[in-house]
Amino acid sequence: MRTYIVFIVGTAGSGKSRLTEAFGNWLKMSKQDVATVNLDPGVDSLPYSPDIDVRDYVNISELMEKYQLGPNGALIMAADLVADQIEKISREIEELKSDIILVDTSGQMELFAFRASGPYIANELTNEPKALVYLYDAVFSVNPSNYVSNLFLSTAVLNRLMLPQLHILSKCDLLPREEVDRIVDWSAKQDALAEAIETKLEGTKRLLNRSMMRAIYNLGLNFPLLPVSAKTNDGMVNFNTALERVLAAGDKYTF
Ligand code: GDP
DSSP states (O other): OOOOEOOOOOOSSSSHHHHHHHHHHHHTTTTEEEEEOOOOOOOSSSSSSSEEEGGGTTEEEEEEEHTTTTHHHHHHHHHHHHHHHHHHHHHHHHHTTTSSSEOOOOHHHHHHSSSSSSHHHHHHOOOOOOOEEEEETHHHHGSSSHHHHHHHHHHHHHHOOOOOOEEETTTTTGOOOHHHHHHHHHOOHHHHHHHHHHHOOOHHHHHHHHHHHHHHHTTTTOOOOHHHTTOOTTTHHHHHHHHHHHTTTTTTOOO
């Protein structure tokens, strides 16, 4: 039996926790055996009850008090302490015997993606097949310059973690359909993004974004965006089909 592990990653507020909740519920309704893991020791409240919660292992308030740290220092220390607990967390995951595990990562993406502990956790969290879902916040991505910045961030995450990666345009209910289609078009066709950069940006910003876009395309990377809403469940079917393809060669997780 396989357990597929899916890390949900994105900048602070991009919708990781809401997507974990909504996609988890959607999978349950589709009769898939799913469980959720909260990997963020610093989160106050979550929109779902995780089956495994890293806050049971690492307590931010205790770290602040014991080591006289501010909230940021405690979060950094906590991210590294989570790595120390990875064997226990892996055992908990194995005991769940679920077919797919959604792992909601740290609110601040850099704590997961840009510290030494991140790739270690991604590697060591069981020996099961893994994928990463990277969220582009739809409202942030309406501007081609913000979109290109996110393209770079998602490439940096790929460079750090080297897991099969899917790209989601999150919160797509917050934009009119034509705006969503425009951003999806940028992700699918270099010409569409090039035209937006030429027409919507000026001066140094235009030059910079043009060069950044070319650098990504010269790497041969192609990150087609799948629009999804955790509020309306729009796009969940396509998201799930893409994830099944990446993880299970197109099969369902649970038969
Ligand atoms: P995280 O920091 O990446 O985990 O982001 P959250 O899941 O906490 O979401 C940040 C904010 O965006 C919250 O106020 C959510 O309710 C809101 N949000 C997340 N996903 C959606 C969505 O699909 N649609 C709408 N309208 N709001 C969303």
